[in-house]
Amino acid sequence: MSELTPAQLKAQKKAAKAAKRAASKEASGQAPTRDPREAKKEQQQAAAKEGGSSSNTGNNSNNTQGGSNQSSASASSKEDRTRASRPALFGHLEKAGKVTAADAGKDVHPEVITLALRYSSYQIVGSSDRARTLLQAFQRVIADYETPEGTTLSRNLTTHLGHQIDFVISARPLSVSMGNAIRWLKQEISVVSIDMSDQAAKDMLVEKIDEYIKEKIDVSGSVIVESAVNDIADGDTVLTFAHSEVVENTFIAAHQAGKRFKIIVVDSRPLHEGRKLARDLSARGIECIYILVSALAHVLDDVSRVFLGAHAMLSNGALLSRVGSALIATAAKRKNIPVIVLCESMKFSDRVQLDSVTLNELAFPEMLANTYISDKKKLPEDKAKTSLKYLNLCYDLTPAANLTKIITELGHLPPSAVPVIMREYKSAYTM
Incomplete structure (x- = not known):
């Protein structure tokens, strides 16, 4: 048998002493006591499992950590309640988000922020209107864009537009028409010649967007109307x-x-x-x-x-x-x-x-919950949280x-x- 290491010998002696003390106290009729250090360690482990920190550590950094854990636990609990309010079958679907101007990054254009807020509040709901307003906002973004040193417009502008698109998606998922328009615009940006000046390239892209809106939305709609009237x-x-x-x-x-x-x-x-x-x-x-x-x-x-x-x-x-x-x-x-x-x-x-069910979009559940019944009172909030599930x-x-x-x-x-x-x-x- 191999010899014990110094650490193992120390642990063995410590365990023997603890057993001897426990036997002595038991023989004298006293309840065995636990090592305070062991009790403190177990208490900290139990607190960590509950998402908080031990309140008796006496360490400021640990207290700060505990507050952060409690905030995370609170946010997680809120998200769990939101998920619980929806039928599980539809839990995978994209949903509109409640965004504010504070949620936008520094690269997001003010025009895009305003537009995203209007999408989020359902002030603009039509598929054609959403595509038109998005392209018009991109015109402002392109007009105000400045290419950073060491890169080209055809490379960097697509990345810059990506920040705008991400914020729009955080407000509400893109429609099919918006997705098609974005793919078209990225294609047009990718073929911009590196020999063209930035101002000329921006003017050309703004003009192409006008042509796209006119051809794919305005003229297409007019042709459909002229044809559909005959029905x-x-x-x-x-x-x-x-x-x-x-x-x-x-x-x-x-x-x-x-x-x-x-x-x-x-x-x-x-x-x-x-x-x-x-x-x-x-x-x-x-x-x-x-x-x-x-x-x-x-x-x-x-x-x-x-x-x-x-x-x-x-x-x-x-x-x-x-x-x-x-x-x-x-x-x-x-x-x-x-x-x-x-x-x-x-x-x-x-x-x-x-x-x-496979692909869809979920609107805010509050749009269904905040409805009025015959006596002009809103649905009770406690029942709405506990016994109702929303599918909007x-x-x-x-x-x-x-x-x-x-x-x-x-x-x-x-x-x-x-x-x-x-x-x-x-x-x-x-x-």
Whole structure:
């Protein structure tokens, strides 16, 4: 047997002495006592497991550490409560964030900060509007940009824009149209010649952004409106859901063309986007009926066609749009009512999705919790925290089988033509 080391011999003697003291006290009828140092060590270990620090260490640095641990534990507990308030099945989804100007880094442009705050508060919600305002903010960023020494604009500007994009994403996940616009812009920056002066390059990029907005948003929308007007006839009752800019412009153009028709605007909480559409159309003299989605079954028998806007058209022909669109399309399909989608090609995505669970966006749960019941009182907060789980989805998925056709600036297409169009025009869309 190998000899014990000095440390092992010392520990052995210490244990023998402790056992001898315990035996002596037990023989005299006294309760055995523990080594104060051992008791103190165990106390500190127990406190560390609970996320705090020992209050009797007498060391200022340890006290500071304990406060930090308690703050971390508090933040972790808050996050756990937030997660617990959502159904576990949807815990992986992206969600909007509550950002402030203080959350922005030093490289984030003031124009981008203002825009991100508007996204976060849902003041700008339309997919086309979000893409347009983002590109316009990037114009200001590019105009104020100065290339650091030792690098070139084509290399550094992309990194600088990355800081702006990260802050926008922290406020709210990007839409498909915004993602396509960002990829296009990065491609344009990458091909800027290193021989071009910075000012000339910035002027060129600002001009290209103007061209993109005009071609992909403004002109595309105008072409869709001119084409979609032909699908509205005198005496029609057209149903639409929430609010879409291109759908609203189609109704206005049809009314200006002298067609007599009626609009049923179906709306849902919490955003109630259809209120603005109904208010604007009725102000122009168009006959409107405003209902909530719960009353859909009572009006479908009078509907001749359904017009829907789009957040995105996916590669498998499915429609990703404001939550509730799938319900309306399915109900219309069962009654053989044509469902027509108005969608600019900049909203086409090469993504394939079969349900609304895999990829979606979660809005703030407070938008559902802070609702009023019949006696004008808010839901009790204690019950909201303990017995309710919030699921405030932004979008749902409508299968291609429930859609009649898609009207884009490229013409009237069946949903199955989406991947064909994307292959033919991929270089233009920069997917």
